[in-house]
Amino acid sequence: MKRNDSIKIAGISCYILFLAASFAYGFKPGKEIGHNFFSFSLDMLKVLPCAFILIGLFEVWVKRQTVEKHFGQEAGIRGYIWAVLLAGTTVGGLYVAFPLAYSLHSKGARLNVIFTYLGASAICRIPMVIFEVSFMGVKFTAIRLLVSLPLVIVTSILLGDYLVKRSYKPMEGK
Amino acid sequence: MYYLYIATGLAVLISLIADSERTLKGCKIALKKFVTILPAFLGMLMLVSIILFLIPDRVISQYLGSSNIFTGVLFASFLGSITLMPGFIAFPLCGILLKKGVLYLVLSAFTTTLMMVGILTYPIEKAYFGTKVTILRNIISLFIALIVAVMTGIFFGEIF
Numbered sequence: 001m002k003r004n005d006s007i008k009i010a011g012i013s014c015y016i017l018f019l020a021a022s023f024a025y026g027f028k029p030g031k032e033i034g035h036n037f038f039s040f041s042l043d044m045l046k047v048l049p050c051a052f053i054l055i056g057l058f059e060v061w062v063k064r065q066t067v068e069k070h071f072g073q074e075a076g077i078r079g080y081i082w083a084v085l086l087a088g089t090t091v092g093g094l095y096v097a098f099p100l101a102y103s104l105h106s107k108g109a110r111l112n113v114i115f116t117y118l119g120a121s122a123i124c125r126i127p128m129v130i131f132e133v134s135f136m137g138v139k140f141t142a143i144r145l146l147v148s149l150p151l152v153i154v155t156s157i158l159l160g161d162y163l164v165k166r167s168y169k170p171m172e173g174k
Numbered sequence: 175m176y177y178l179y180i181a182t183g184l185a186v187l188i189s190l191i192a193d194s195e196r197t198l199k200g201c202k203i204a205l206k207k208f209v210t211i212l213p214a215f216l217g218m219l220m221l222v223s224i225i226l227f228l229i230p231d232r233v234i235s236q237y238l239g240s241s242n243i244f245t246g247v248l249f250a251s252f253l254g255s256i257t258l259m260p261g262f263i264a265f266p267l268c269g270i271l272l273k274k275g276v277l278y279l280v281l282s283a284f285t286t287t288l289m290m291v292g293i294l295t296y297p298i299e300k301a302y303f304g305t306k307v308t309i310l311r312n313i314i315s316l317f318i319a320l321i322v323a324v325m326t327g328i329f330f331g332e333i334f
Contacts, residue, residue, distance in 0.1 A: 008213060015220050029227060036223035043260060044215065048208065050182040056204025057189050060196045091178045093260070094295050095218065099207060102302045115311065122290045122315070128261040132285070135269035140278060140326065144286065147325045151318045159310060170303050 047092040055103050064107050071109030079113040080153055087120035097121040105170060112160030119152035217297035222258050225294065229257060231267060238276050238284060243333065246280040247323055251316065254287030258294040279327030286322045290315035 019037070022030020071079050090097055101114045109117075124145055133141045189197040234257075237249040259267075268281045291312050292299065299308040327333040 008217070012216065012220070033223045033227045036226045037219055040219055040222050044219070047178065048215075050178050052204040052208045053182055053201060054185060055207060056200035056202070057185055057197070058200075059203050060200035061189065093258075093289075094292055095215070095298055098295075098298050098302045099211065118311070119290065119315070119318075123286070125261075128265075128289075131261050131265050135265040136272065136278075136281070136285075139329070140282065143326050143329050144282060144322055147322045148286065148290075148318055151321060155314045155318065159307075159314065163307065168304075168307070170307075 044092075044095070047096060051092060051096045052099070055100055058100075059103060059107075062107065067104060068108035071104060071113045073110055075110075075113070079110065080116050080156075083113045083117040084120045084124065084149070084153075087117050088124055088126045090121040090125055091127070093125075094118065094122055102170060110160065111163055111168070112157045115156035115159050116153050119156060120149065123148050123152065211298065211301060214297040214301040218258075218294055221294045221297075225257055226259075229253065234267070234284075235271055235274070235276075238271055238280050239274060243277065243279070243327075246277065247283045247320070250280045250284035251287045251291075251319055251323070254284045254319070255291040255312075255316065256293050257288065258292065259288065264288055277327070277332050278330040279323045279332050282326035283319060283323035286319035287316065290319055 018030055019034045021027065023034060069075060070082050075082070087097070090100070097118055101118050104117070105111065105114050129141060129145070132144075186197065189200065234253055237253065238246060240246050240249065264285060268285060271281060272278070293312070296308060296312075299311070303311075324333070
């Protein structure tokens with residue numbers, strides 16, 4: 001890991017130096033990259049603190065048994081329904097869904113359901129769907145959801161089962 | 175966006191009333207998790223800022239408008255996979271492209287890969303789920319996106 005870390009630090013320093021130099025000498029592409037960086041950071045800072053506070057509260061309040069009951073082995077098909085509903089209310093994007101999925105899994109949600117949640121939060125977040133309908137029409141959105149959602153669930157089951165057989169464990173200590 | 179703030183505020187308030195010690199612990203966990211994953215987010219933001227500079231909106235319109243369905247879908251899924259943009263930018267862009275005559279199935283390939291395949295979120299996904307799962311999930315997502323695109327094409331009478 002040590003060598004990896006130093007590469008990361010070197011990369012970040014290069015990036016910052018590049019931006020600083022671009023702004024100092026008026027190098028246009030560098031300035032544009034800098035603006036992209038700041039506008040996207042701002043977008044995320046609007047969502048991430050809330051998301052992580054909610055995840056923190058989830059960790060201290062929700063009992064392991066509750067997660068297991070609704071998202072675990074015994075939940076059966078209900079687990080997938082819960083995952084899709086939860087995904088619909090997720091704000092932001094996959095970058096918010098990853099940490100929540102990770103917390104759910106560490107509290108006993110099964111992998112199949114976690115992958116369904118991840119896939120569904122990519123494709124059927126309610127605010128995004130409303131936006132999509134208004135620009136692309138109901139038919140477009142309906143086809144997209146009706147085709148992708150079943151595929152997401154089926155592939156989640158396949159991927160989850162495959163990983164369980166390989167006794168896969170997500171990263172520790174995040 | 176505001177309902178997220180309201181919901182978070184309410185949740186914290188209720189939690190504080192119920193048990194302030196536990197709330198504090200929850201906030202500590204939140205902070206710790208946030209700090210742990212911050213480098214991955216930084217990596218993603220750096221990638222996004224560079225990619226968006228290299229591939230601005232007009233390049234996307236130019237490539238998606240290609241008359242050949244096959245190359246159109248191919249470009250669309252490629253661009254969708256390597257870029258990351260919020261829905262409030264992506265869908266208006268697609269709306270404009272639609273008016274310009276870009277096919278539904280091409281736009282479907284673009285939006286679905288945009289949402290599901292995340293090469294730029296790779297640093298974050300890897301930090302939580304590891305390299306192998308990240309790659310597998312993204313490949314599966316790419317195939318789902320292609321199937322969705324084909325079905326869209328069929329239902330809108332653009333192919334067959």
